[in-house]
Amino acid sequence: MIQPSPTAAVLLIGDELLSGRTRDINLQQIAKYLAPLGIQVHESRTVSDFQESIVKAVNELRAAYTYVFTTGGIGPTHDDITADAIAAAFGVGIDEHPEVIAMLAERYAEMKTEFTPARRRMARIPHGAQLVSNPVSGAPGFQMENVFTLAGVPQVARAMLEDIGPRLRTGAVVHKVTIRGLGLREGDIAEPLGALAQEIPEVAFGSYPWFRSVGDNGVHLVASTIREDLISEVTQRLEAIIAATGVKPERIVEDAK
Known part of the structure; x- marks a missing residue:
């Protein structure tokens, strides 16, 4: 077991x-x-x-x-x-x-x-x-x-x-990918993101907006899963969701320190 x-x-x-x-x-x-x-x-x-x-x-x-x-x-x-x-x-x-x-x-x-x-x-x-x-x-x-x-x-x-x-007893490592869209609004991606979450239940999806100024705002989309083999597909799907709104997707490299 x-x-x-x-x-x-x-x-x-x-x-x-x-x-x-x-x-x-x-x-x-x-x-x-x-x-x-x-x-x-x-x-x-x-x-x-x-x-x-x-x-x-x-x-x-x-x-x-x-x-x-x-x-x-x-x-x-x-x-x-x-x-x-x-x-x-x-x-x-x-x-x-x-x-x-x-x-x-x-x-x-x-x-x-x-x-x-x-x-x-x-x-x-x-x-x-x-x-x-x-x-x-x-x-x-x-x-x-x-x-x-x-x-x-x-x-x-x-x-x-x-x-x-x-x-400590270790466990399965969670793999993550973060894609951001500058100027993206959560309402623009809520429906396709929800559909993707239902389609791939092995992955946890999150949507995190930021607003620093009129010209510096948008949304980070984060996917987390212990299935490393799904990361590539999920990355492409999130990029496609953002691109479909007319916003350029950008992959964010997280600081591991």
Whole structure:
């Protein structure tokens, strides 16, 4: 029996995200990292620095998806409560991890910086968790079963993914093609695009308009499928749909980074 492809959810934690003070890019970079592994992100949530909200979201998401990635709330300040929330979600205790204490003590000594009680908070790891290395700033993330807890700083979160990747079960890779039409309107292609989606159910089609100015607007048509053999045909069909409106189709090469 073929095992279904693994799925993922991303839980973004932090009052600064909900207030608008900080713009999140972690969802995008986690999804981009997982896509070539055949792991699709199916849901994203953003919650405040409130333990009950974090616990509720973690427990719901870890039951629904193969993997959950949390970002934020594992720093040295009073509102960094994610580690405590993860421990509560799994019903385990939390203490300073001796390996992390030793590593951080050495790191701060090298920087000639005091290893304060606040900084020691970053060594508090839920019981039974596996560490996730942080080659950027030292303080690690951790894994509890299918939940991976990452830092909120995008550069650090991205570096942590490299340690997580080999632990993940991979699935069928989704192949995509994007064709855009400058000046195209969704109403012009809605009917033929809908007919194409019914004709080829193995492919997911999406229509995404943009409008930057009067002269810079149009529609991106995106096709996604695990059937790589269908990509060539689908590309030609989408180009034909756009061309039939009198607009020149342009294929967009996605940034894989």
